Amino acid sequence: MKAQAYQKCINFRCGAEFDRMDVLFECPRCGDLLDVRYPWDKLPVPGSLGEFSNKWSSRHNRLDFSGVWRFGELLPFCEEPHRVTIGEGQTVLQQNCGLAAELGMRPDGLYLQYEGLNPSGSFKDNGMTAAYSHAMMVGATASACASTGNTSASMALYSHSCGLKATVFIGEGKIAFGKLSQAMDYGAYTLQIAGDFDDCMGQVQDVCRKLKIYLVNSLNPFRLEGQKTIMFRILEQLGWQVPDWIIVPGGNLGNSSAFGKAFAELKELGLIERIPRLAIVNAAGANTLTELVNDRGLRWNGGQVDQELIADYYADLDARQYRANTIASAIEISRPVNLKKCIRALEVCDGVVLAVTDEEILDAKAQIGKYGLGCEPASAATIAGLKHLLADEVVGKDQRVACVLTGHLLKDPNATVNYHSQMQRPFSNPPVQVPNDLDRIIDLMKA
Ligand SMILES: *Cc1c(COP(=O)(O)O)cnc(C)c1O
Ligand SMILES: [Zn+2]
16 A cells, blocks of 8 residues: 555445545445545654644744644645645634633533634635645636535635636525625625525536536545534543543534544544433424434444445435524534434544524623623534533533534624623523613613
8 A cells, every 4th residue: 555645435345446636535336434544554644643743833834834734744635845835724722711600510620611712704715725635636616615604614724725717606595704704795696595404415416517616515535624623622621531532513514523533533543532422402493314314223333334324314315395494594404414424423423413402592692792702603503502511411510521613703793783682581681772872871881
């Protein structure tokens, strides 16, 4: 075997291998998902995770500054000259004592990994830097994606920074204004399809296949390599200790898939001893994963995932003309493209899945905001889910939990303003009307 990355079909029966230079978003033999794999024993892997901390001393080097490429040895699919970076991954893991106390946890037990600090304001930049590096490596000239918003914002930024054309497929009406404004401002060609995200996802795959355009949705296995680094940074900020739980919202299930792969590889390389548990939180209005895993018993099963169970479920969605519907637009997806890799991640991480209502999401979002880090609705599904997991004693009150806040508060200002000024929920904080009169103002402020 060459000392080089390659692609491999995740299907147990197929397992076909492909060159890293092939541009594929499904296995040409069986149609299943592809992984990026590495011949680790022929590659320079650090002896311990601590060696990555040394790179901070060479942060004048753009690639060592990047929160993704600092971990380049753990995603070695592309040589340095092709690596694209715009300074992604400068994100923080905030220990949030206030929120921990409010949830009845030990005060030092709750951490928020704030991915809103990325250049385009969401975790998607971790993946795009990797996908566009691969695009540069194979000489792509045009790229496209379907998006609920953040993918388009991120891809527009990265495609133009490396000179590729960018086309975005968005659904009707369902895109948060912060995100749409980014795609337009960064100059993406934006096609609004008369349909929802799942429709866009279908169309963009056909278009990319026909026109040989580089697809940057999370079907792209190279994109997921970049998203592994969110976990590396959490470990790094915990002094290379493994937390008890990682909690992440589940939409197209790219993140959860990437996290599972990250931990499986770190374990395989002997760089960690223990794998944390993973909790994936759906919105109740887009709960395909929860229903398939909790109600219908879908499991990894040694790689033999029950395809018929999935097909039946989707046929039922079709029969009911089901449309995903949630305020958390970033996870409003009923046919998650990475479903099988996510099922594998659940196996690797002894994971659990659950769904939370829009009210629970918005309440949790306001609580997160109140303690210092704003996020968009989808991100708050983590804390909403954590409340259930604590109540059900799945997560212990004295365990260490890291929640991934996937996107910035300013992505969806309408959801926030509406919650605070219209909804009269427990954490609503509406502006108070007062006449233009000093005494009345002072009365109110003394109250
Ligand atoms: C894309 C996105 C998600 C969903 O992540 P998946 O990897 O598709 O499951 C969640 N939150 C935000 C803010 C996103 O942009
Ligand atoms: Zn295959």
